[in-house]
Amino acid sequence: MSERAAGGKGTMSRFSLNQWTTKRWSVAEAVDGCVRHGVEAIGLWRQNVAEQGLDETVKLVADAGLRVSSLCRGGFLTSQDALDDNRRAIDEAAALNAACLVMVVGGLPGVAPGEPLGAFDRDLAGARERVAEALAVLAPYAGARGVRLALEPLHPVYCADRAVLSTLGQALDLAEPYPAEQVGVVVDTFHIWWDPQVLAQIARAGDRIASYQVCDFLHPLPADVLLGRGVMGDGVIDFAPLTRAVAEAGYTGDIEVEIFNADVWAADPDEVLTRVRTRFGELIEV
Template sequence: MTGRKPGAERLSLNQWTTRRWSVPEAVEGCRRHGIEAIGLWREPVAEHGLSATAELVRDAGLRVSSLCRGGFLTGDSWLRDNRRAVDEAAELGAACLVLVVGGLPGVVPGEPLSGFSRDLADARTRVAEALDALVPYAEERGVRLALEPLHPMYCADRAVLSTLKQALDLASPYPADRVGVVVDTFHIWWDPEALGQIARAGAEGRIASYQVCDQMHPLPADVLLGRAMMGDGVIDFAPLTAAVAAAGYDGDIEVEIFNADVWSADPDEVLATMKQRFADLIVPSLA
């Protein structure tokens, strides 16, 4: 017996939560804190080396709960990079490849507006057309794509998918084991249809990942960094987590936090707090 509460073994560290840790440091941190899964990001994986990362994670006995990220499908040069992302997810044995689908064509995160399109409907059409090309490639390599709807404040530059319903509608032409969705508390907690759409996602077998973090209030000037440790913001995790559990999702649950103060803190202290908050705020609703 490990002495863990039921569900605690499902905790996964999304690598961006401890952003200053390299891949080896994050893997060792998981081992040290008894965390059994990790969500990897492509940039630090590339820095350490894809094959080296796959071997390191495998030797540590960790599950790769996701690889982040592919996507940005609304631009003109997305295909090669996304095929590469699929190949990386396959080699890592990731449970899914998270797709952040992209914003309005020509709008670049963090850059001034110049030469862009305001045609939101066309941007969403581009995403659907891109999936038609990408899904067969992922299927051949045994990789599940996971569409992540983002909070509407990121619609212009990061994701023209803003609700779980939109993501499910976009996924619906494809087998559920090929295209799923990400349920991220930060991005969907505000949506009055969230609980019903989680139930729908469960009925369709489409929940590929459950990610948790809180939303800060007030938000910082850079809203990308508006995530917080569970319990330090405004989100009520109990109904969302209970809905995900009732929907039949029994996979890993990632804590993914973009927050300057969390990033500057001692990563070991972050993991200790993360484990305690997960036990207090997430695990009880999994039963």
């Protein structure tokens, strides 16, 4: 195995800044920050791209010579009007030449993130079936446009409102009917570190790994558990076996640092980027 594939020397060139780690930055500011800090790849978010303008974002990224490691997000496939928005997301990912479109598949129909319960459907199995049905429509559309859908399992605490896929195994089961270059999976340390089957499922994933995202799982979690992601080394995750498993599965793509954390967002983005690159070198570049 080469040093690069093993996660050793050369891994830093695969460091990607997920835009929400430095959430205060616009697309233009994040691209500029990447250039100034010597970062070669960026993960973008659709709402930020929309604010900047898709065509302008394409130009900014191209002029800076950056790779787009992912576009986030498509998904929420359990809602009634998901298909049209996801087709738009696929078209945006194609325009950006993104390595993948991250798919956060959605929770129980009618349960909205951060909102009180109204009318909703408790049929969890039915919600998962809706995801499979929507994927059957969207996967060929994505494939025809050269876009890879990346199913992201989320920690079970988000099952009700964000993702009825909670394990890498569930995501792989949904992906397997499709070509690997059409439908892959996201390995996100925050969401999968707890799973006793995770190393075996990473090995099973092989060339379906479309994105490797890293951040830490804080303890105690904040009141808003969405913001429980920490800088690597500030929480409970042992990154070495996960990174090693991803490398041994054959993944050689970019590695995104994606952090949702109120204190990180309030800090100076340049200082944040310097800090996460240092921790990346210490804990991911092994």
